[in-house]
Structure formats: structure tokens, C-alpha cells
Amino acid sequence: MSSGPPTHGQPMNGGEALIKSLELEGVDVMFGLPGGAILPVYDPIIDSPIRHILVRHEQGAGHMAEGYAHATGRPGVAMVTSGPAATNIVTPLCDAFMDSVPMVVITGQVPYAAIGTDAFQECDTTGITMPVTKHNYLISDARDIPRIVREAFHLATTGRPGPVLIDVPKDIVDPKNPRSALDWYWPDEVDLPGYHPPSKGEPEAIRKAAELILASERPVIYAGGGILKARAAEALRELAELCDIHVVTTLMARSAFPDTHPLALGMPGMHGNYTAITAMQQADLLIALGSRFDDRVTGRVGAFAPEAKIIHVDIDPAELGKVRRPDVGIAGDCRLVIEELIEALRELGGTPAQPDRSLWKSTISGWQETYPLTYEQSAPGELLKPQFVLETLRDNTPDDTILCSGVGQHQMWASQYWRFQHPYTWVNSGGLGTMGFSVPAAIGAKVGRPDRMVWAVDGDGCFQMTAQELVTASAERIPVKVAILNNAYLGMVRQWQEMFYEERYSEVYLSPDLPDYKMWAEAMGCVGMRVESPEEVLPAIEKANSINDRPVVIEFRTDASEKVFPMVPAGASNDDVLTFQSQFGENH
């Protein structure tokens, strides 16, 4: 079975055909956990070159597949059984759907004839996952397996990428059941008459966009996650440099443009930096590339970038005009469209044809000087500042370290304080905001890029949601490193309660000592460390960096009163961004 491709017409059972199809799609690793309905598909895995990573909870399999996809650009693959396993992987599916992550999930299902009878571990998996997948399949005939696997990978990886689920009834993969028999074939191409993702931009629109860019006095490139999905980081840099235009990178686009570049403005949005937020607000042209005018970026939509004309490039035509009507909307692949745009700009005269933007540039550098990211260092004997931990980690890890994060304050600080140099070095959950994403996503990223150092920055609340996957990492010798910023609170919730609920802290305290993170890490086969004072931070990080045969967890005891700033309160205009207290004098 495992040696060489099977010949056309070779008799096979559905389980073998499924695994063989995955091999032909180039799958080298899958994340999963077997169970009753999927058992027949697990049997041929023994003879397959595909590496299978046995997770401890199916949610972990899904996030690992996502982390793998984020880090490599290749589709992540997860396989779990029916019923509760399928429901456990719904969160990663929704996460991947929101963040356009290419992923193929295979779920077991009760035998076809038992569907609808409320059989043991039966669940309407395709029904449940319909709104959180790009597409899904319930296979009814073993002969459809190669075709459907081929289609699923095509759908997951082309157009706007996303998760695709294949639900596999047990009888069609069970060699003991005659319904599982098929003659092997591999389709040369997919036939999806209703699927035509755009690729190149429309030339007329490209020319109009180029004219708008050349006429603009205060342009800003608003780069989104689509840049990374389209492998367009190089093209983005070329465009920005050609026209000398500043670039903001949204949470999903962090690492798409080097933070050390003179044109980099960093992250905009609710916890973006003042300059990125305000440059967008005051721009006369926003060049939105693979971004979707998310509410966390725009603040109150009616007050967002009021004077800006909009060029909006997205591979999903439904994003054009969904939130903000573009002046020029281009449905197309970001990389191809940017390349076309560069050509059109050159034809129209390039940089010399642009108005003098020196005033705009000096305004931007003025904001950068007046409103940098800042925090106050802790006094001796006080708890660590989370920003200090992140800065130390940033300055003592290789430039191409892959940084993963969970969701909350630590995520915002990580995005703010890291200086990303290379694309695909930032893995996080943006749209869905899935707490617990970090640890399994880091494991998936490390599996996909074993050559890279992978750090997960996590909160104590997040860590408790999926920490069990460190058992997986220990067992599989996947040496990820985890920095828990333990402030003993659901920190972002605490921040909102402090600021918007009159300091009424409802159900938000977690305790610094329960669980004992160091002992928990050790119990899971990791090296565990606890750091409480500033001078211990660097040695702990250096020790973690030197360990490469098992996972490491460092618990940093951080100050719970520290809040993420700047902040645009929910529903407020981006003009009303709250900066750091020390900058209030200048801002208000």
C-alpha cells in the first residue's frame, strides 16, 4: 500500500483510498485522535509514510493543523472520529474560517444506513459545520473518495483559503463491508462548475487604482492577512518602496511587512499604535490589500477614515463593499494584483509623478516621536511588567522565530512589542479570538517548521484551556517553548471591567498559584520554570532557548494592573483613541 502510487483500476477499500489520496495531495503530517467510526481509516495509517500526531483533545488537532498551515502555507490536516470528536473540532473550523486558514478536516460518521437514527456517537456534522466551513462533504459512496479529497484540497487552498470538512461514514471505509470496495483512480483535475475564484485584477480598475495612488497626498497601505495568504509580502514591499507609502499591518498581517522598515507603521485598530490609527484616520487614500475592514480595525465605521478614498483588493468579491464602499474595488489575488499595480504605476510615471508628500511624512514621524508605545518599568520588588518580558524575549530570540499567541492582553502586547522581520513568523487567532489557540498552534507550527525556534506567548487563562497538548508535544518530541504571562486574571476582561464596568471585577480572578504551572509543566514532560523578578527573565529565556529535546514552559508572574494601551473603546471613533497616561497631556 505504501510503496509507490497504485495503478488505475486497482481494487482498494475506502480507508486505503482515503489515506492514499492524502498522500497524493502531498500530506506529510496529520493531527488526530481515533475512535469508533474512524477506526478503518486509522488502520492504513500504520503502512503510510504520513506522520500522525496523536493529540489529547480534538480541539488541539484542529489548532495544530491551523498552526501548521499558518507557518508553512500548506493545508493543515486533522482527522477525528464522529459525534463528540466532530463537535470538539468545530471551534478550530470556525477559527480557520474566520482567518481564512487552509485546512482539511476528516471526521468519522456512523454507517450510512444508520444516519438519522440517533446512533451511538452520531452527530449531524455536515449540518453543524456548514456555516463554519468553506465547503463540506458527506461521502455516500466509496468511489467518490479520491474525487472528494482532490476537491477538498483544491477548495481549501485556492481562492480565499479556508477549512473544508469531509464526513466519512464507517461502512464505506470498512474493508469488511462490501460498500467500501472501489477501483482506484486519481482525477486529473477537479470539476466544480460553481467555483471560479478570481485571480488577476481587471485592467481598467488597476489603472484607476494606480491613478488614485499617484494623485494622493496622504496615502496609507492597509495590509491585511490576505497578503500572507497570497504569498505577497515581497510584492507588498516593492509597492510600498516604489511609491514611498507607509504600511499598517493588521493583526492578521503582522510579519507581512518588516517592522524595522522605515515605512512600517505597525498595527492599527483597537489596540494599535497611535500613529497607525491616526495615519489611517487622516489619510486621503487607503490602499486596502487583503484586509476586510474588521470592526476591530475601523472602530465606529461611520467615523472611520472620513476623508479617505478607498482602493480595496480582495480575492473574495463579497468583501468589496461589505463594510465600506470602495472607490476602486478589485477582486483578485493580492500578489497578482499588486504586481499589476506596480506595472501600471511604472507606466504612469512612478514616483516622479506623485505629489510632494513631505508634509505628510513629517506629520507621521511627528506622531511616532510623540506617541511611541511605552510602559512604566516596575519598581524593585513589584511584579514583572508583561511588556518587559516580551521585549526581553524579542531581543534574545532569532529574527526568524515563529511567535504564536493566544487571545487577550498578552496577544496585543506580543503584536505591539515584537519586531517581525520575516513573513509567516506570527501565528494567532484573529477573527474568532479563540482562547487556548497558542499551545496547539505552536505545536503545529513547530511540526511544519522544525528548523525554526517556536515560542508560544500565552496568558494564564488561555493556557488552562488547551495545556494538555503539551503532553502531545512531549510524547512526540516537539520542542516548543511557552511563555505564560501569569497575571492571575482573565486580563482583558479585567481591563474592560476596570475601564467600563466601574472596577466591578465579576468572575475574572484565576489565582497565581492554582494551578502550579511549573509542576504542571513538569508533569506533562516539559521543563518548567517560574520567574518572578526582572533579573531572572533573561537567564530563564536563555535556558529555554538552549533546550531542544523537549517542550519548555516558563511562568512569568506579571502585574495584573497593567492594561493594554493605546485603546479605542468598543463603538468609539478611532479619533478618540486613549493613549498612555503619560501622553495624556499631548493628546487631550
Add this chain to the structure above:
Amino acid sequence: MAAFETSGEKLHLLSVLVENKAGVLARVAGLFSRRAFNIHSLAVAPTEDAKFSRITMVVDVESAPLEQMVKQLDKLINVLSITELSPEQAIQRELLLVTVDAEAAVRGQVIELVQVFEGRIVNVGHEQIMVSLEGAPDKLDDFENLLRPYGISAIQRTGRIALPRLHN
């Protein structure tokens, strides 16, 4: 975009060609519910080619811009094409079944109405008759309004189906 109004709603007529596969109607209905779009009526059946079905749907555009509905529908893998039909450029038909009170004293009047509208009496009881009527949706509206004073005890309409007018 050709809107038409019925009792205050802003309606559009969409003809959606889909693959005739299990679950397609659930995908369309699920999309509308998830995105908070309103469906006014919906009719679905296989086309001349059994591989495809045509869904004729009347959508309420007050709830979301038509452009978003069309673009989101178009993203469904099983949807092949979406055509907006303006009422002037389409032939529309709908079928209605109604059970109306028709005691002896008024039965003649009711039967006369049915004849004027070219409907058919399909079932007769002591106190009530059941009528079927096919035609343009406006005609069905008129018929329903004229019958109402007699007492409608049950009514079922199919929702409209439509095809573009031929160009001669």
C-alpha cells in the same frame, strides 16, 4: 436592480441555478439565516438537466443590500449562477390553494369569483369549497383579497417561480 414592493417590503426576484445535490437547499437557507438576510418566498425544483436545480427566490432587501446577498450566495460552491429578474422582464407564476367559507347563501358569489379569475374548484364540502388558482402573483393577491370577506379557513401559496421573458 429592480425592486418591487409588497406591503412595505422591498423585494427582489432572484433565479439561482444550483447543483442538484443533497443539502444544497440547507446551504442556501443557512446562509440567509446566518447573515440575517430575509427570504420572502422560495421555490425549488430540478431543471431540464437533472444535474441542476433552479431556485426562484424573492428576497427582502431591507435586511441587507442585494449586492451582498448575491455575492455571498455566489460563494456557495454548489451555486452556479444567480440572475436577478426584473418583474417586467420575467414571466412569473404562482399556485394557490384556498379553502373558503361558502354557505348556500353566498356560494353563487364565490363560484362567480372563481370563474372570473379562471380558478378551479377542486373540492366541495357542505359549508366550504376548495379552489386552486394559478397565475401571476398579483392576480393571486387580488383573488385572495376578494375572497377574504367570505372567510378563508386555510390558504397555501407556493411562492413564485419565474423565467426570463423571450426576446423576439
